[in-house]
Amino acid sequence: MKRNKVLIIGGGIAGLSAALELSKLGLESIIVEKEKNIGGYASQFACKANIKCVKCGACIVHEKIQSVINRENISIYTKSSLKDIKKVEEKKYNVVIEKNMDCDSEKAEISFSINAVVMAAGFIPFNPKDKPYGYQKFKDVITNLDLERILKSENILKRLSDNTLPEKIAFIQCVGSRDSTLNHLWCSKVCCPSALRMANLIKAHQNVDITFFYIDIQSFGKDFLNLYPELKKNMKMIRSIPSDVIEDENGKLKITYFDNTNKKSIDEFFDIIVLSIGITPNKDLNNIVDAIGLQINDFGFLNKSIFVTGSITGPMNISETIGSAGITALGIYNYLKV
């Protein structure tokens, strides 16, 4: 048991949590992460505490990163990818890792054997550039992920175009989720709770009107339902998704939407528009998926198995991901023990 090694593909919150749990169970893990830092998207998320903690989970990611770094039986390869994997026998694979992918002169390959693989390669954020909201055309149309990064380092949100303070901000939910034309029939689950928490955080720090365009609020997570009445209190909640965004000559962003309450079509101008983009499957890994006998579902996510963990199986929030990694670690432990 002691010499058993587990290769973890992906150093996001899923991979890190799996490595920590495996480590506690006495198993050695090797994390392969393609980016230069571990922590994944979740490490870019802002703490959304207002007066008190709103249990967004962002801080847990940093605790996990610290713990992983301090563990002796976890090794980490960043800027690296799994180049080749071959099954030698049951519970034995030969793998080739390419290190320093980003630098031709330092690129190197290392080979070793492992006993199990955990797929924790996470998700790909939906790119909304082809949706009619002017993303990458108008500077003040940003994604929820952009907003996370901004709020992580800034207390006050300003317009990216001219650095002025916004008076009106709109959130548009479900961009790239629940969309059959994209074959994205799933709800991305994390966007309603995180967007509402971010909107609330912005309101706590600056004087701004926020309008929240949504289909229906998806209240995943056991604390969210208690929090929701408080969160929506300070915002205008509009139960329809706008059809487009147009920038006028003064750099204001015009949204046309149907106001269900007043039964009227409304043109309204905003200073910043935040698109809540969906979680889409990471399809970059099909060769590995085949090599370790995993299955991809109709939408491109991986079917659940003991070798798969986190949002590569479908949208999930931080706490759900950590839970999923715990189950995976135990599964791997039992698998190798037999």
Add this chain to the structure above:
Amino acid sequence: MNNNNEIIDISNLDSILFKSFSFFHNFCITCGLCSSTCPASGIEEFDPRKIVRLVSLGLEDEAVQSKWPWVCTMCGKCENLCPMGVDITGIIRKIRGLREKNKIPGILQNGLEAAIKTGNNLSLPKEDFIYILEDVANEIKEEKGFEDFEVPIDKKGANILLTIHNKLVNTHTEDLKHWFKIFYAANESWTISSENWEGTNWAYFTGDDDSMKILCGRIIEQMKRLEIKSLLWPE
């Protein structure tokens, strides 16, 4: 539709109850993109999402008797944006088609019946139609560069058959000139049928598939009669 104190038996709210409908309207996730993009949203309290909901809930009578399907212009912006690919204009047409003919609003049904009976919405006799076309042709002839212009009526083997919107031989004869002059300048071989020339098909708007087929069929007949392969149907 229902006022607030009316009790609705929710066991009756089921898309299957909308029996006249075959496609996947129950797919709507009520996102409201259709209503946001609709140029008619807000008129008579209409918005496309409400129509799709009526159908999804199986409220066939309410949908058919409602004004809303007739507020829609069937421009199709809504279904172009619909993330679930709901055929919203298809729904609207289907609901319109379920109305009793004598309750179809405005002049749509009268015009359609005239077209079925006489070949055009105006019941314009053939001689009058030809007279108007030739009158317009004579006016064109007076313009410099168009001295030998003729309007080709029933020209066998022409390249293009042009249908005529009835308003162009009624109140908007000036608009005919643009078409005619472009054909002339392009040296195009074209013609107009003296019979069944009507370019509008109001059965499309009333959701009357049988009448729509009759009117379309008549145009095809003219193409066959005149041995023409290309149709220019501007309406």
